[in-house]
Amino acid sequence: MNVFREGKNLAVNVVTDVVHHWKKPGGKNQVSYREIVNLGLGGMGQQFVTALTGYLGLSVGNTLIGSTIGITPMHIQYLSMISTVLNIFFVVLRGKLVDNTRTKWGRFRPYIAIMGFPLILMSAIYIYLPVPTLPYTQKLILTACFTLAIAMVLPLFTDTYSELQTVISSNSAERAKIIAINSIIYSMAPTLTGLFVPILADLTGGYTNINTYRYVLVPVAALGVGMNLFTAFGCKERVVSSKNYVQKVNILEGTLEIFRNKHWWIRTVSGWIGFLEGSAGVIFGWIFIYGTQDYTMYGIMNTVNGTASGLAMFATPFLLKWLGNRKLLLWHNGLNIVFVIGMLLSFKIPLLFFFFNYLNSFVNALSIVYNNVMHAEVKDYQQYISGKRMDFAFGVAGMIGLPITLSSGLVLPYFYELFGVTTNYDILFDPTIRNTFFGMLCVLSIVGAALNLIPFFFYSLSVEKHRNIVKALEYRALFDDYVNDCLDDERVIETIEGINETYGYLNAPQTDFKALRAEVRSARGKSEKKKARKALKDAKQLLVEKDAARYLINELDKFKKPEMLTKVRLAQQLAQAPMDALANLDGTALFQNEPDHKASRKMIRQTDKMVEKIRKNFPNGIVIPDESKLQSALDMPSKTAAENRARTKAIKSAEKELDTYHNTLKVYLNAKELVREYEISKTILPDMEKRYQEIMSRRTDSVKA
Numbered sequence: 001m002n003v004f005r006e007g008k009n010l011a012v013n014v015v016t017d018v019v020h021h022w023k024k025p026g027g028k029n030q031v032s033y034r035e036i037v038n039l040g041l042g043g044m045g046q047q048f049v050t051a052l053t054g055y056l057g058l059s060v061g062n063t064l065i066g067s068t069i070g071i072t073p074m075h076i077q078y079l080s081m082i083s084t085v086l087n088i089f090f091v092v093l094r095g096k097l098v099d100n101t102r103t104k105w106g107r108f109r110p111y112i113a114i115m116g117f118p119l120i121l122m123s124a125i126y127i128y129l130p131v132p133t134l135p136y137t138q139k140l141i142l143t144a145c146f147t148l149a150i151a152m153v154l155p156l157f158t159d160t161y162s163e164l165q166t167v168i169s170s171n172s173a174e175r176a177k178i179i180a181i182n183s184i185i186y187s188m189a190p191t192l193t194g195l196f197v198p199i200l201a202d203l204t205g206g207y208t209n210i211n212t213y214r215y216v217l218v219p220v221a222a223l224g225v226g227m228n229l230f231t232a233f234g235c236k237e238r239v240v241s242s243k244n245y246v247q248k249v250n251i252l253e254g255t256l257e258i259f260r261n262k263h264w265w266i267r268t269v270s271g272w273i274g275f276l277e278g279s280a281g282v283i284f285g286w287i288f289i290y291g292t293q294d295y296t297m298y299g300i301m302n303t304v305n306g307t308a309s310g311l312a313m314f315a316t317p318f319l320l321k322w323l324g325n326r327k328l329l330l331w332h333n334g335l336n337i338v339f340v341i342g343m344l345l346s347f348k349i350p351l352l353f354f355f356f357n358y359l360n361s362f363v364n365a366l367s368i369v370y371n372n373v374m375h376a377e378v379k380d381y382q383q384y385i386s387g388k389r390m391d392f393a394f395g396v397a398g399m400i401g402l403p404i405t406l407s408s409g410l411v412l413p414y415f416y417e418l419f420g421v422t423t424n425y426d427i428l429f430d431p432t433i434r435n436t437f438f439g440m441l442c443v444l445s446i447v448g449a450a451l452n453l454i455p456f457f458f459y460s461l462s463v464e465k466h467r468n469i470v471k472a473l474e475y476r477a478l479f480d481d482y483v484n485d486c487l488d489d490e491r492v493i494e495t496i497e498g499i500n501e502t503y504g505y506l507n508a509p510q511t512d513f514k515a516l517r518a519e520v521r522s523a524r525g526k527s528e529k530k531k532a533r534k535a536l537k538d539a540k541q542l543l544v545e546k547d548a549a550r551y552l553i554n555e556l557d558k559f560k561k562p563e564m565l566t567k568v569r570l571a572q573q574l575a576q577a578p579m580d581a582l583a584n585l586d587g588t589a590l591f592q593n594e595p596d597h598k599a600s601r602k603m604i605r606q607t608d609k610m611v612e613k614i615r616k617n618f619p620n621g622i623v624i625p626d627e628s629k630l631q632s633a634l635d636m637p638s639k640t641a642a643e644n645r646a647r648t649k650a651i652k653s654a655e656k657e658l659d660t661y662h663n664t665l666k667v668y669l670n671a672k673e674l675v676r677e678y679e680i681s682k683t684i685l686p687d688m689e690k691r692y693q694e695i696m697s698r699r700t701d702s703v704k705a
Contacts, residue, residue: 030169035235036178039168040185042112042231046161047189048224049116051197052123052217056150058083060413061282063207063289067425069132071143073413079144081406083151088402090152091395098160103638106237108160108167113232115157116225122150123221127213136423167237187310193220194302198288202295207285208425257386258397263378266455272401274452275408280340280445283438284357287350290428301354308358312365319366324463325374326456328366333453335363337446344442348435377466384469384551387476415440464548471498472555479680482688489695496692499685502552505545513539559681563599568678570594570603571671579622582668583614610667617664625661630654 018033025032055064058080060073071079101107126146131139168178197216204211258264284305288298319328342356379394419437420427428434478495481487516536523532558564573590587604594600614622633650637643662669 030238031178035168036181037185038230038234039165039178040182042161042228042235043182043186044189045116045224045227045230046158047186048193048227049119049221050154050158051190051193051224052213052221053119053150053154055213055217056123056126056147058147058151060416063285063425064127064213065143065147066421067208068210068213069139069143070136070423071140072422073416074410075140077409077413079147080409082144083148084402084406084409086148086152088399091155094155094159098156098163103644106164106167108164108237109232109235111156111160112164113229115153115160116228119150119153119157120218120221120225122146122153124218127210127218132210161231164231164235164237168235169238183313189224191303191306194306195299198295198299198302206293206295207289254386254388255397257388258382258394259400260385261378261382263381263459263461264394264397266459267374267378268398268401270452270455272404272408273454274448275405276412276444276448277336277452278445279412279441279448280343280438283343283347283441284354286428286434286438287347287353290425290434291431292350305354305358305361308361309365309368312362313368316366316368316370320370320373325370325377326459326462328370329374329456329459330453332363332366332370333449333456336360336449337453339363340442340445340449344439344446347438347442374461377461377469380466380469380473381461384472412444415444462544462548464544465551468502468548468551471502471552474498475552475555478684478688479677482684483680487688487691492688492691493695496688499552499556502549505542506549506553508542508546511539511542556685559678566597566599568674570599571674571678574603574607574668574671575675577668579624579668582622582665583611583618585611587611606667610665613664617660622665623661625654625657627658630658 020026021029022033055062058065058076060066060076062076065071065076066073098107098111101110103110105113123146126142129142131142134142165178165182197220200216201207201212204215206212285298285302288294288301292298316328323331339356339360343353343360346352346356382388416422419440420433421437428437474495478487478491481491513536516532516539520529520532520536523529559568570591577585577590585607587607590607591600591604630651633647633654636647636650638647
C-alpha cells in the first residue's frame, strides 16, 4: 500500500512540475518542458528521415541498393571505400563550416532546419528514377552519385542535432536530465517504423520491391523533415562564452598527442579487428523477407525486439555501477558470442532464433550507453596526459587506420559473392542456400566478437582511476579561480575532501591477504562466512583504490619531481626575457649555463624556432592584440544580411590577430604559464586547507547555535 501511495505521489509531483514549468523553467533550470518536447519531436523527425537514408547507406546488407537496385556487394564496398576517402576532406570542411557559423539562431539550428530538405530531395529523386531497369553501368554511376552525395551531407543534419543537445543548457545536471527525457521521446520513432513499415511494405511488394521505398519510406521521411522543425525553431543554444581568448588546439599537434593515449589505441584496434561482429545483424529481417515472407509478423516481432534496447538502456547504469566499464564490456562480448552461437543453431526455427536474437540485441544495446561513457573517460585521460581538451582531433587521429578499414571492408562482400549473393538476392528464397549463407554470417559474427574482445583484456582505465583523473583535472581548473579569489565554499569543501579521500586510501595500512583468506576458510556459520568474505573483498578494493590514487597524487606532487623542476627552471629563464627583446634571443646563449640534456636541447630548438616566427610575423615589433575586440565582434548585431557579413568579418579579423599572436609566441607564453602554475602550487593547497577548516568550524558553530 505504501508503494502504491509513493508511486501515486511521484506521478502527481511529475505532472504538477510539468504543468507549472511547461513554458517557463523552474528554479535554476534553463529549459522549459515545452522546449524539451520540441527537442524530442525533432529527434523523432530525424529518426524518420534516417529510416530512409539508412537504405541509401553503403552497406552490403542493404536491401534497397543490393537486392532491389541490383548493385553487387563488392561494388557497394568499393563505393564505401570511396566515401571513406572523401570523408577525410569533408570532415574537415564540415568542421570548418559549422565552427565558423555564427547566426542569431546559433551554430547548429540553421543546419537542423535546412539540411533535411536536400537529403529527402536527393533520396526521393534517386528512388523515383527508373534505376532498377537501367543497364548495370548506368545504375552504378547513378547510385555512386546519389549515395556519396547523401553520405557527405548527412552529418550536417544528424551531427548538428547531437551537438545541440550538448549546448541546450549550460547546467550539466539539467542537461543530463534533458538527454534522458529526449531519448525516451525520440526512441518512439524507431518503434513506430519497426511496427508499421513492415506491415505497409507487405502491401507494396516487400523490401525487394522499389514501391515500398517510394510509397512508404519517402512519405515517412517527408513527415520527419516537418517534425524536425520543432527542434530548429522551438529550441535554443545556450553557450557560455569566455571573454578571454582560448587558444585553439592545432589538429596535427593534437593528433600526435592522442597517439600517446594507450586506451584510445585499445578501443581503436578493437574496432579494426572486430569488424565482422555485426555480420549476423541482417539475419533477423531476412528470415521474414526471404523465409516466412510474413511482413505483419515481422512488424510485430521487430517491435518486440525493439524493447530490448529500452531495457538495456535502463539496466546499463546499474550494471556499470556493479561491474564497471571494462567488466561490462567483457561480459557483453562474451555473451554476444554465446547468443550468436544460439542463433547459429536455431535460425531454421524462427521463434527460437528470435529468443537468442532478442538476448543478443539486449547485450549489444548495453554498448549504446557504456561506449559513450568509455569515450568520455578516454577523452578525460587524454586531457590529463596532454593538458589539452581534444574533440575534433580524435576523428582525425582515427584516420591512421584508413588502410586497415578499407581493406577489411572487402572481407564481408567477398563472402557474399562467394555464396552467390550478387545482383540478385532472390537466391535467398531457396532455403538450402539461405540456411548455408546464414550459417556463414553467424560464424563470421562469432569470429568478429572474439577478436573484438581480445584488446580489452589490456584496458585498465577503471572507475576508480577515472575518478582520480577527474579530481586531478578539477585541481588544475582551480588555479585561475584561486588567483582571482572567486572560489566558493562548496568547491573548497569538495576539493579538500576529495584529496583527503585519496590520501586516506593511499596511507591505509597494507592488508594481510593470507590471513584474510585463512579467515574465510575457517569461518563457521553463514554470518561469519559473509563477514569474512566482505573483509577480503574490501581489502581487494583498497588495493584498487591505492593503485588509482597515483593519478591525483602525481598531479599534486608534479612540481616536486626533478624533471618538472628542470622544466620550470628553463621556463623561468625564458619568461624573464622582456617581450620586446624576444626577436633578438639566441637559444644557445640564453641556456648556456644549463647542463646538456634532453630538456635543455629541446628548449633551445623551440626558442630558436619561435624567434624565426617572431621575425617573420612581427617584423616591426610584437603587437599584443586586444582580446576585447573578439567579444565586441561577437556582440555585433546580425539581424540583416549586411550586419551578419560585417559581424563575421570582424570575428575572423579578431580571431586571426589572436591566433597569430598565440601561435607565434607559444613557447614564451607556455613558459610564463608554467612559471605561474609553479608559483601558485606553493600556496594553493595550504590556503584551501586553512579555508576548509574555517568553513567547517563556522558550520559546526552554526549547528550548535
